[in-house]
Amino acid sequence: xxxxxxxxxxxxxxxxxxxxxxxxxxxxxxxxxxxxxxxxxxxxxxxxxxxxxxxxxxxxxxxxxxx
Amino acid sequence: xxxxxxxxxxxxxxxxxxxxxxxxxxxxxxxxxxxxxxxxxxxxxxxxxxxxxxxxxxxxxxxxxxxxxxxxxxxxxxxxxxxxxxxxxxxxxxxxxxxxxxxxxxxxxxxxxxxxxxxxxxxxxxxxxxxxxxxxxxxxxxxxxxxxxxxxxxxxxxxxxxxxxxxxxxxxxxxxxxxxxxxxxxxxxxxxxxxxxxxxxxxxxxxxxxxxxxxxxxxxxxxxxxxxxxxxxxxxxxxxxxxxxxxxxxxxxxxxx
Numbered sequence: 001x002x003x004x005x006x007x008x009x010x011x012x013x014x015x016x017x018x019x020x021x022x023x024x025x026x027x028x029x030x031x032x033x034x035x036x037x038x039x040x041x042x043x044x045x046x047x048x049x050x051x052x053x054x055x056x057x058x059x060x061x062x063x064x065x066x067x
Numbered sequence: 068x069x070x071x072x073x074x075x076x077x078x079x080x081x082x083x084x085x086x087x088x089x090x091x092x093x094x095x096x097x098x099x100x101x102x103x104x105x106x107x108x109x110x111x112x113x114x115x116x117x118x119x120x121x122x123x124x125x126x127x128x129x130x131x132x133x134x135x136x137x138x139x140x141x142x143x144x145x146x147x148x149x150x151x152x153x154x155x156x157x158x159x160x161x162x163x164x165x166x167x168x169x170x171x172x173x174x175x176x177x178x179x180x181x182x183x184x185x186x187x188x189x190x191x192x193x194x195x196x197x198x199x200x201x202x203x204x205x206x207x208x209x210x211x212x213x214x215x216x217x218x219x220x221x222x223x224x225x226x227x228x229x230x231x232x233x234x235x236x237x238x239x240x241x242x243x244x245x246x247x248x249x250x251x252x253x254x255x256x257x258x259x260x261x262x263x264x265x266x267x268x269x270x271x272x273x274x275x276x277x278x279x280x281x282x283x284x285x286x287x288x289x290x291x292x293x294x295x296x297x298x299x300x301x302x303x304x305x306x307x308x309x310x311x312x313x314x315x316x317x318x319x320x321x322x323x324x
Binding site: 006007008009026027028029030031032033034035036039041043044059060061062063064065066067 | 086087088089090093096109110111112113114115117120121122123124125135137138140150153154155157158159160225226252272274275
């Protein structure tokens with residue numbers, strides 16, 4: 001069991017997921033997202049390659065209304 | 068007649084830029100964008116709401132018609148702004164950026180030193196940078212020297228709807244500008260936008276005034292017309308101002324009974 005922080009909230013998983021696996025798990029379908037793990041931006045091309053570890057802090061952002 | 072504004076080599080048919088915040092619904096926002104005839108709209112970047120991961124504002128913005136200008140709102144210093152800018156680019160929103168660095172929660176006054184530092188970094192990294200800035204002519208020059216594609220001085224604090232409170236400083240910025248000047252923030256009614264355009268601003272950016280109007284779609288159309296009118300007046304060149312009166316009718320040939 002590992003626990004990660006996703007957008008500030010804890011999330012426990014049976015086994016380590018990749019970034020892509022996490023996106024699928026929390027059902028984000030929008031293509032316009034960006035991901036950082038421990039404040040490092042993960043390029044889209046690496047979503048499948050980066051494996052999340054215990055205590056990782058993940059930020060997933062998308063565009064919202066703003067001025 | 069076409070009178071495009073050109074920023075970083077790209078011609079935009081409208082001189083009214085719109086913000087997409089504060090609308091009561093995405094449908095109203097979409098209709099207001101349509102009515103405004105704008106061609107560039109800002110968006111912010113925020114955490115995906117894990118409870119509602121499907122919400123997607125881009126479903127309501129036709130990217131064939133509207134160029135997206137992601138902002139770095141929320142950044143309090145240059146480092147945070149650069150991080151947000153890179154996240155924006157990574158999310159596929161392109162490399163145009165409204166740079167916003169705001170440490171002050173009360174007046175949301177942008178930080179000139181951190182804004183300049185972030186602009187220098189981002190320009191070197193290939194971004195097309197349009198910085199939101201305090202209305203300071205020296206800063207405007209330094210930002211354009213740093214390679215910013217435009218400068219965006221504030222007319223009044225964000226969301227205040229108070230109009231061209233910083234008009235005199237903006238007038239100097241316009242006079243000295245070597246890049247387009249986009250008057251941003253605080254324009255509350257179409258006459259404010261019109262006045263900015265009459266003064267020679269290249270464009271204006273409006274959000275709160277439209278989004279919080281009783282009828283945002285109608286207000287968007289009103290701003291559209293005001294910006295066009297102000298631009299036309301600027302191109303026409305105004306008549307001289309004078310203290311006293313000067314008769315409009317001929318003084319000769321008057322008949323008095």
